Amino acid sequence: MADGRELFYFDDATVGREVLPDTRDLPVVEHGSTMRFDVLTGEWVTIAAHRMDRTFLPPADHCPLCPTQPGREPSEIPAPDYDVVVFENRFPSFAQTTTQVEPNVDGMALWPQRPATGRCEVVCFTSDHSSSFAALTESRVRTVIEAWADRTAALSAMPGVEQVFPFENRGKEIGVTLDHPHGQIYAYPFVTPRTASLITRAGAHRQRTGRDLMGDVLDAERKAGTRVVLDGEHWTAFVPAAARWPVEAHLVPHRAVPDIAALHEEERAELAVLYRDLLGRLNRYFGEPGDLPYISGWHQAPVHTGRDLTRLHLQLFSLRRAPGKLKYLAGSESGMAAWVNDAAPETIAERLRGAV
Amino acid sequence: MADGRELFYFDDATVGREVLPDTRDLPVVEHGSTMRFDVLTGEWVTIAAHRMDRTFLPPADHCPLCPTQPGREPSEIPAPDYDVVVFENRFPSFAQTTTQVEPNVDGMALWPQRPATGRCEVVCFTSDHSSSFAALTESRVRTVIEAWADRTAALSAMPGVEQVFPFENRGKEIGVTLDHPHGQIYAYPFVTPRTASLITRAGAHRQRTGRDLMGDVLDAERKAGTRVVLDGEHWTAFVPAAARWPVEAHLVPHRAVPDIAALHEEERAELAVLYRDLLGRLNRYFGEPGDLPYISGWHQAPVHTGRDLTRLHLQLFSLRRAPGKLKYLAGSESGMAAWVNDAAPETIAERLRGAV
Numbered sequence: 001m002a003d004g005r006e007l008f009y010f011d012d013a014t015v016g017r018e019v020l021p022d023t024r025d026l027p028v029v030e031h032g033s034t035m036r037f038d039v040l041t042g043e044w045v046t047i048a049a050h051r052m053d054r055t056f057l058p059p060a061d062h063c064p065l066c067p068t069q070p071g072r073e074p075s076e077i078p079a080p081d082y083d084v085v086v087f088e089n090r091f092p093s094f095a096q097t098t099t100q101v102e103p104n105v106d107g108m109a110l111w112p113q114r115p116a117t118g119r120c121e122v123v124c125f126t127s128d129h130s131s132s133f134a135a136l137t138e139s140r141v142r143t144v145i146e147a148w149a150d151r152t153a154a155l156s157a158m159p160g161v162e163q164v165f166p167f168e169n170r171g172k173e174i175g176v177t178l179d180h181p182h183g184q185i186y187a188y189p190f191v192t193p194r195t196a197s198l199i200t201r202a203g204a205h206r207q208r209t210g211r212d213l214m215g216d217v218l219d220a221e222r223k224a225g226t227r228v229v230l231d232g233e234h235w236t237a238f239v240p241a242a243a244r245w246p247v248e249a250h251l252v253p254h255r256a257v258p259d260i261a262a263l264h265e266e267e268r269a270e271l272a273v274l275y276r277d278l279l280g281r282l283n284r285y286f287g288e289p290g291d292l293p294y295i296s297g298w299h300q301a302p303v304h305t306g307r308d309l310t311r312l313h314l315q316l317f318s319l320r321r322a323p324g325k326l327k328y329l330a331g332s333e334s335g336m337a338a339w340v341n342d343a344a345p346e347t348i349a350e351r352l353r354g355a356v
Numbered sequence: 357m358a359d360g361r362e363l364f365y366f367d368d369a370t371v372g373r374e375v376l377p378d379t380r381d382l383p384v385v386e387h388g389s390t391m392r393f394d395v396l397t398g399e400w401v402t403i404a405a406h407r408m409d410r411t412f413l414p415p416a417d418h419c420p421l422c423p424t425q426p427g428r429e430p431s432e433i434p435a436p437d438y439d440v441v442v443f444e445n446r447f448p449s450f451a452q453t454t455t456q457v458e459p460n461v462d463g464m465a466l467w468p469q470r471p472a473t474g475r476c477e478v479v480c481f482t483s484d485h486s487s488s489f490a491a492l493t494e495s496r497v498r499t500v501i502e503a504w505a506d507r508t509a510a511l512s513a514m515p516g517v518e519q520v521f522p523f524e525n526r527g528k529e530i531g532v533t534l535d536h537p538h539g540q541i542y543a544y545p546f547v548t549p550r551t552a553s554l555i556t557r558a559g560a561h562r563q564r565t566g567r568d569l570m571g572d573v574l575d576a577e578r579k580a581g582t583r584v585v586l587d588g589e590h591w592t593a594f595v596p597a598a599a600r601w602p603v604e605a606h607l608v609p610h611r612a613v614p615d616i617a618a619l620h621e622e623e624r625a626e627l628a629v630l631y632r633d634l635l636g637r638l639n640r641y642f643g644e645p646g647d648l649p650y651i652s653g654w655h656q657a658p659v660h661t662g663r664d665l666t667r668l669h670l671q672l673f674s675l676r677r678a679p680g681k682l683k684y685l686a687g688s689e690s691g692m693a694a695w696v697n698d699a700a701p702e703t704i705a706e707r708l709r710g711a712v
Contacts, residue, residue: 039569040596041554108576110573169687213396220464220467241462242403295690297692331521331542332523337553338399338546338548339401340401341402
């Protein structure tokens with residue numbers, strides 16, 4: 001790209017894709033993110049003040065994720081069309097940087113800080129501005145899976161990257177700032193708090209039982225059956241027994257694989273079918289097909305630690321608790337991290353099974 | 357109350373308050389909440405399906421938190437006026453219950469569950485429907501503090517209660533379902549995940565240094581000064597070095613007290629002044645005085661464990677990142693618990709200091 005950022009095309013079929021030069025006069029991305037250690041909780045918090053001015057819901061004819069059309073202002077993608085494209089975020093929370101920061105905030109040993117090294121990428125699922133992931137063809141979903149696998153492997157090899165997280169935020173209700181169907185990939189310079197917690201628990205389970213915690217949960221869900229939504233040859237989708245969100249499902253591979261890059265051909269093929277099916281059920285959850293806001297996140301094993309303790313799984317959830325009503329993370333959730341769910345997990349599963 | 361719930365009046369001055377009988381024909385509150393153990397994270401999640409139908413933004417002339425007026429439908433408060441009133445929530449996430457539940461979900465040892473024993477109370481700060489906490493008189497704030505102290509002591513003595521959390525959600529943007537100025541108190545049957553994490557960290561710090569972690573943080577903030585907003589004789593308000601929210605401040609007592617009930621007279625008096633001051637600064641944060649949505653939570657030590665390891669402190673934050681723009685908890689925060697803050701903590705402190 002004109003400012004030196006990387007961009008990758010992934011096509012459904014190998015064709016001679018027309019690619020144009022990026023003619024824009026773009027300043028190099030300023031990246032001043034730091035990570036600060038929260039001594040009270042033991043978690044890293046990223047401070048990314050430059051992101052305050054990021055692009056916010058531009059009109060459709062200025063969409064930076066549409067292909068570049070003749071006669072229009074160039075978008076982020078210098079091609080007249082594309083299938084799937086991945087590029088570095090212009091407003092990254094994490095980036096490869098040589099910026100130096102003081103090792104401690106205010107010189108106090110209590111508060112370590114570091115540059116927020118890593119990478120943030122944008123994944124455009126289609127060139128069609130008004131489409132959605134659920135509306136993609138199965139072969140396009142396969143292409144997205146290939147892009148996730150490819151980028152997971154590449155980002156995992158970058159210096160300083162400890163965990164790779166492909167995810168999609170969908171809907172204005174959860175703060176999406178661009179309408180065009182897209183996801184993101186965060187390559188974090190630390191193991192995220194959720195994953196750290198999973199690894200601690202899975203390690204204790206392994207020590208106590210010699211067994212794999214996520215595998216035991218999968219077996220128990222399939223045996224109980226009360227919360228299973230889809231049961232394939234390589235994957236099972238279920239509502240977790242202690243679901244936190246008014247609509248939530250996990251999609252878990254039967255084989256203990258650390259990340260998307262490690263999935264074999266048959267697993268990828270079935271994933272394309274089941275993930276599309278699951279997103280469709282989410283959209284029909286409240287009766288008439290609608291555009292349900294959701295967050296979909298691929299939990300992958302960290303790059304360097306605990307790879308045998310945690311397993312690839314998708315967490316898909318919506319904060320809509322009824323038509324026109326959202327679940328908010330208020331005092332109990334945001335202040336205390338104590339979750340109250342107004343929906344019973346078995347009821348969520350029943351509705352998802354019925355949302356054909 | 358007509359359905360057997362408890363209600364308590366707290367008055368600014370001792371006067372002969374007129375109290376009427378509750379004449380409503382109310383069914384006894386149905387409470388079917390359960391807690392399920394999330395084996396992957398080690399946290400309890402509360403399932404409260406009966407709360408789905410709770411009262412949602414009623415018109416002002418049907419406000420259940422206004423005093424009962426002649427000729428109108430009776431509200432929750434059977435009195436023609438009040439100063440501060442506390443009563444049991446009609447749609448509680450936690451309540452004293454004799455309901456039995458199976459010890460495990462689907463009979464699987466992986467998924468312990470228990471009745472969600474505890475209590476949820478509503479705290480009305482004023483009978484004036486259109487007021488706000490920031491607009492209360494200093495003597496009214498004192499009365500609210502007395503109510504918090506009294507209820508913290510009473511709830512801590514109830515069977516099964518492990519932690520008491522007084523908090524206020526303010527603003528439609530964070531999902532407040534009743535406009536009337538009010539807060540809540542949750543009496544949890546477990547130590548909340550945030551507090552459990554603080555205690556683990558503080559225990560390790562104590563073992564390593566023999567010192568009090570929260571005290572060390574307070575000392576470091578006062579010494580550095582860069583994030584201090586208000587520095588009193590008994591309390592200091594500062595923006596934490598690793599702040600997670602676009603506007604965030606902590607108000608911490610200089611003395612290591614476990615909860616509000618343990619505050620002495622001078623501490624309560626200064627708290628009334630400083631908390632009111634802090635809320636006013638929050639309201640003026642974006643220039644013109646406005647009704648900034650916020651969450652304000654009193655982190656208190658658990659009732660039975662770690663009381664010497666964690667200290668009472670207030671966490672006050674807003675999810676507004678700019679006028680008309682909110683911070684959303686999307687993929688990174690909601691999926692991975694990895695926080696990215698678009699605002700630098702020192703800038704937040706500077707703005708709060710200037711918002712006189």
